[in-house]
Amino acid sequence: MTVPDSSLWWVRRDMRLADNPAAASAAESRNHAAIMCWTPGVHFWSGRRVAHLARVAWQLREAMGGALSVRRGEPAQVVTEAARQADASVVWAAQEFSPSGVATQDAVRTALEADGRELRFVGSPYAVAPGRVRKSDGDPYKVFTPFRESWRAHGWRSPAPALDGHGWDRLSASDQDVDLDQMAAHGDTTDPLLAPHEFREERVLADFGSFVDDALDRYQSERDRPDLDSTSHLSTALAFGQIHPRTVLAAAARHDHPSARIFESELAWREFHADVLFHHPGARRESLTPVLSNQDWVAGTKADAAFMAWRDGLTGFPMVDAGMRQLAQTGWMHNRVRMVVASFLVKDLRVPWQRGADHFRRALVDYDHAQNQLNWQWVAGTGRDAAPFFRIFNPESQRDKFDPQRRYVERWIPELDTPGYPTPMLDHKAERAVTLEMYQRAKAQRSR
Known part of the structure; x- marks a missing residue:
């Protein structure tokens, strides 16, 4: 060319x-x-x-x-x-x-x-572009594991050499030029965080290198622990394109440890969700699989009150509340906790997943459209290869298993174990039973 x-x-x-x-x-x-x-x-x-x-x-x-x-x-x-x-x-x-x-x-x-x-x-923005990985008959994959294996077999190019940044021509000034300092300051004022996310490319790459050298070996055993700093924290950099998946995959491939393959698989989920959205554009708002009848979802003022308690971290369930407060204050949330809070909103409170996805869009700094919408559909049981709807996270057992010393919840809920912390807003066991009964009834109606 x-x-x-x-x-x-x-x-x-x-x-x-x-x-x-x-x-x-x-x-x-x-x-x-x-x-x-x-x-x-x-x-x-x-x-x-x-x-x-x-x-x-x-x-x-x-x-x-x-x-x-x-x-x-x-x-x-x-x-x-x-x-x-x-x-x-x-x-x-x-x-x-x-x-x-x-x-x-x-x-x-x-x-x-x-x-x-x-x-x-x-x-x-992907190691393998959406639409490239297909079954032998040409259809897109609906199940993650075979997608991942075909994705690995397809492979990807090695990372391209870095540019030094010199030699670029400057365009002359325009009245449409954006004052980036003003935009950053205005954003901080209107929507403050405890601290800005890392925004320097060289620092992103250095931090990732430190993760590979130190924490990657522990990733398999500790990745679900929000009380431990054992994840890569790459989601924001990936969302804005400050690091390419090829760079990440190349580093993981050089690491001879089972954790590296688990880490690689998490990137495959990102590419699977992008592939699903590519083939099903409606998935950005529409459930790919129905679960409850329309009348079973909570609506009106009851839904608003439930949603606000969830949004503000005032449900009385520490794992849920800690996650929502972490999100509000930092613009980020540990992935295990994202699943817990999403399950609580959809399956305990019976608020449609779209409302939770919209809140995450507003609150997350690492927002990625395909990831956000399809991860919510995964938890809600409505997506491709999603968790079954009848899998309902128990927020208390999740806390006991993944935050055993309560370091995570105590960090984000200073009033925990005091009269200032609310009692649980519902009986999880009872709501789980109601939700499952609704699900079975809707399933029976669809099969008629």
Whole structure:
């Protein structure tokens, strides 16, 4: 393929210089610039996510010698205007596969072609792009384990060499340029956290290296323990594209320990969920499998009161409340606890999973659309290869098993074991029985 004289890198969910094929392809041109779109949709994000996006963009711009332009507007207009300004005949970008990502890149391609320019895709946010792994008959996988084995057999490329960030051309100033410092400060004010998430690419890579050297051997035995710091904390970096799954998988492959294969499998779940959403775009809001009849879900003021107690960490169940308070204060929650709080909302309180998923979208800094929606569907028993609906987490036994010294719950609930902490808002055993009876009745109705 002929290397164009001038290229533009459209920065999407690949905000890094290490292992970035789109950036590397643009950098092959004699003249190359970079543009990031601050889309109108960002203004519907939580303040914490906006602040983190601004910081990540700021550090990338710094790493590129100040050459990254960040402009507000619709991508089709912003990218086309930037390509004109850079006199770029080709725009390079990582390909997206979510419904909104596909619609956006289609609009950008149409606008560029109308302007006599070309959009070329190289790479994606995944080790194996959604849609690539299929059964022998060509159908997509519905069950995770065979998907994972085919995904492993398909394989992926080695990480691309890192760029040094020098040599990028600066686009001239525009009245659509975004003040990243102002965006970060405004996000912090409107939606404060205890501390910002790590936003420096070099620090993300260094922290991951420390995890591989120290905690990865313990991952298999300790990954479900929220009281221990034994997870990689990569979810935010993966969501914003500061590290690529290939980089993570390459490091795990060099580690000869069973924990490394478990860790690798967790990345496979991320790619499985992206694949499910690619084949079933409606899964972003619609249950793939029905579980309860519509009239069995709680609604109205009762649902609002239940939801608010759950949201505010005031259910009287320490594992649930600790998780929701951790989320509110840090924008992150341990994965085991995410499953516990989701199960409680859907199966104890019988509030539809979509409402919980919407709250996570607002509260999580590491929000990833496919991961969030399909993980909620997994817990709710409505997704692909989901936990059976009749698997209802007992929040007390989960605490006893995964927080045996109560370090986690005591950290996030300072008033635990005092009159200031609420009594349980429901009888878990009784609600479990009611929910299961509703499930069996709905199942019988569907089989008629």
